Amino acid sequence: MNTLDRTVNQTDIAIVGAGIVGLAHALAFAKRGYKVDVFERNPYAVGASIRNFGMIWPIGQPKGKLRDRALKSREIWSEVAPKAGFHLDRCGSLHLAYREDELAVLEEFVASEADNRAIALLTPNEIAKKSPAVNLDGLQAGLWSATEMVVDPREAIKKLPGFLAKEYGVEFHFNTVVTKIEYPNFTAAGKNWTANEHIFVCSGSDFETLYPEVYQKSNITKVKLQMLRTVPQPNNFRIVSPLCGGLTLTHYSAFADCPSLPTLTKRIATETPHFPKWHIHVMVSQNAAGELIIGDSHEYSANPEPFDKAEINNYILDYLNTFVRVPTLKIAETWNGVYAKLPGATEFIAHPQAGVTIVNALSGAGMTLSFGLAEEIALVNN
Incomplete structure (x- = not known):
């Protein structure tokens, strides 16, 4: 891990998008000691991450990799909710x-x-x-299934950034659009940045801004x-x-x-x-x-x-x-x-450049799967 020069715009891990997928990756890498910066084009996440039931739903995932991922997410939700100060109901x-x-x-x-x-x-x-x-x-x-939990996504998604900033030093850049990536460099709100380790693009349904040609080929x-x-x-x-x-x-x-x-x-x-x-x-x-x-x-x-x-x-x-x-x-x-x-897939992961990973299209199961998926990706990239 690099020692950063704080006089220039540098980070270890840059994440585009402060929805649940981006927040999950911020947690996964920050708790492993990386300096993480998250860039969100809106004042706070306003997409699918706050427009759902707020249900963590392992019962909907088939046995095996996806069920295990959901249960890992459930474990992480249980850990962060009391620390971040949002309500979590272990309701089944x-x-x-x-x-x-x-x-x-x-x-x-x-x-x-x-x-x-x-x-x-x-x-x-x-x-x-x-x-x-x-x-x-x-x-x-x-x-009856005992594994399901409920949060209010509007509350959880707003409080998670404060928790990540306080607990792990994650820096959030709201109202900041990332418009260009040429790893390790990228442009955010007209400013030049360098990500010394990796860039994750977790932009949800906004897949026209960055790497549109990759998405067009994917059938997303x-x-x-x-x-x-x-x-x-x-x-x-x-x-x-x-x-x-x-x-x-x-x-x-x-x-x-x-x-x-x-x-x-x-x-x-x-x-x-x-x-x-x-x-x-x-x-x-x-x-x-x-x-x-x-x-x-x-x-x-x-x-x-x-x-x-x-x-x-x-x-x-x-x-x-x-x-x-x-x-x-x-x-x-x-x-x-x-x-x-992405029809026929549980997520879309692509590597448009060395050092850049797109993580998207969790098929409406972002609340259930994001934390577990981010852990898997962090283990591979650590």
Whole structure:
């Protein structure tokens, strides 16, 4: 590691982007003793990292490398949350089954995870003890998983930079756009910098500014999702755990090998074709303020329209009402988020120059996977 001349703009590790991917890499390298500088074009991160459920969701990742990465991320979230001063709820999760094909998928999944003590198939009575928000009418069973956690992404993403600066001396340069990289040199807000070790480009859905030719060859695209947030639930009502229904089983790769999944997918497409049309699956989490975060849909396009569709929000809320019973669903906010996705891959990693690594397209699982992925990359580059 080089000893830096503090009279010029130098660092060991330069990171472009202060979303969760960039923050995870800042932590991974700073705790190994590197001098880290993070460059963010906005006053604070405003992209997909603050526009999601805030769920750390290992149950959605298949066994093996991705599940291990998610569990490593979970471990790191647990370590940094109390130090950074943001709320983290170790709440677990519930997948609810109301139809025979949904139940079949859950049974097959549990059978394939016989060595996983963190999950269990629960009866309706057992589910009622877990959460008072579950609609018990017609409920056949539910998958309980103990590994899931929830943060408020708006709070966490704003507080993590202060923690990294105080604990590890990471320097943040907000309102600062990196416009050119010729390793080891780069230009940020018109100033020349040198990164003596490595540059990481973690720019999320903004992949037009740096290395656009690399992205154009990659088949990367953008995904727009629609989400909603309720007013706080009255009388401190808590759903306790995030809840989801049968649609979610068709979304996450953890369930992809269940033999009954094609039957479930076909039935959904036949009965409710609007769900696969807009790639809707419905989940609900709750933050410390008591607000419910509800979503979501997925529109794939290189240039998603900025306009939200009321019909999609209605589809989401109508489906939510089939498995959730809460005091109020009065909506306080609606919004959309856009993230990068590389079809058929769990992340996009490229090396456009020696000393430069692009890390992007965590396929909407940035909160779940970023910390673990950054640890893997830091080990390789250390």
